[in-house]
Amino acid sequence: MYPSTMHAFLAPEPGSPEALTLSTLPTPTPKRGEVLIKVAAAGLNRLDIFQRQGRYPPPPGASDILGLEVAGTVVAVGQPSPGIQIGDQVCALLTGGGYAEYCTAPAALCLPIPEGWSMLEAASIPEALFTVWSNIFMRAAIAPSESLFVQGGASGIGTMAIQLARAFGHPVFTTARNQEKCQACLDLGATIAIDYQQQDFVDIIKQVTHGRGVDVILDLVGGSYIPRELSVLADDGRLCLIALLGGTRSEVNLAEMLKRRLTMTASTLRPRQVDFKAHIAQQLKTLVWPLLDHRTIHPVIWAAMPFEQAAAAHRLLEAGEHIGKIMLKLDN
Template sequence: MKAVVITTPGGPEVLKLKEVDDPEVGDSEVLIKVDAAGVNRADTVQRKGLYPPPAGASPYPGLECSGTVIAVGQSVDRWKVGDEVCALLSGGGYAEKVAVSAGQVLPVPKGISLSYAASFPEVACTVWSTVFMTSHLTSGETFLIHGGSSGIGTFAIQIAKYYGVRVFVTAGSEEKLVTCKNLGADVGINYKTEDFAARVKEETGGKGVDVILDIIGGPYFQRNLDSLSLDGRLFIIGFQGGPITEVNLSGVLARRLTIQGSGLRTRTPENKAVIVAEVEKKVWPAIEAGNVKPVVYKTLPLSEAAEAHRIMESSAHIGKILLIP
């Protein structure tokens, strides 16, 4: 099969489409003929040599895909050859075929094209496992999403609104903020022209928000703490601004704040299966009802994976970037 190989750690140009061996299919796995693969910022970090795949995972980038099942392991009973599915991967999505644990496979949501289904697994599992399963975001609460126009952000806005949450977002342009508002965001903050912490306090009458989903890390840490309400929860899923900062922790005690962080890729297959099952139960109905829609910025052939990474790292995109074998 053909797959995108990271020839050496470096810039987008190190991604090359090459002939490689087909993946082997374990007893509890399915083999998917890939129709589309989602591009995620974690893929760009892997390309730089800073986010190696977990032991036993495919060395090729790609953390989500959609496609058709072409083989199943002996112990797999839910899926059969010919099923159209999407899947959360530990790697290997940038390829014509990928093997994945059966517990990380989802049906294509009704009303969604096979290709566009690739835009959901990583963002849905990330957002649901963090702010809903762990931070327990609930109806009537307030929620701040940093990077509201990203793949994560555009999904998080929609699923939070579906569950009755008041949504705040930050983004770097008025165009992006308009998109976020059209998806349901209640308050849009241009982080280039205003202090998000001051705006959050203004919009909440000084109270702050209940939950924050952060991709920036160090530079936002103090202002995130300052933006949280009593019993507020900060969930960090990325360090785009770097992991190091100096912080005044007094507010953590005074307002009983919770600081959490997690990655998805390094979780065990068993843990991922629990998350995937929750996503199918809690998120898929919202998609099938039309309340959560795919937001796809661009679709590119697999041979243009380097261009997909350039777009991702420029932050010019709104929503997801997909690769088609």
């Protein structure tokens, strides 16, 4: 059994981290094909900040509660939910609802806790894994021996992208904001880590690839970075834009794209249908989960803060000094 009410964080009005409000709300009831999870840990993502600031509202039908990834124990099942039973320990990708004592999730987006991993560790991976896999391995269809360039390798997305690409044999180039973060990227398996505050990634990539460039770019920046990134793509290269930290506008030389057969894609995962994300989940379970079970890929957690300190966790995320993930942990 579970209580009829729970504590959860909302952002009723846009604002600073202090806008996060711990509220008492009805415990959600799982719908058909969903499960109810007693949350043990939740991951923070930059999209949570944007939602709190009023810049990224939840998609239609999603919970107003913040949080896109959790790990915990299934306490109720909405029929049917094949393969998931009460008592199962899972991590899950959400469209919202993670900053709460209980949350619902589509059963198809729940995956088992990797062998030997803690709940806290497991909660740190769904958003990054789904995002990296769907862009690099599905949309860009990175081929054997092709190279990857990751903008922001010390982020939650970046640390996962480096490890996942290296696990499948791809050379990885990346940027980070200082030498400490660059070293962390190298320790995770990056071939080259570029301090973007001190070095020009265009010059370095062209130099180390002898002018050929890289095959796939995972870009969290956008804006003025786009033309520079296109200049370091190899012929037939693909650029995957997944965030706009550097702005929403850019000027692109289309003639160069035509001449060198370049591809640029842009995508967000949160509003996509469950069936699409379930397809990603099945590929992850088959191809990536064995790597997690053997810790070939491992969690990178910078800080784990008590659930009640969500505002402080947001401040830490906004400061940008972290490497990997910032987490919330619940005492349950």
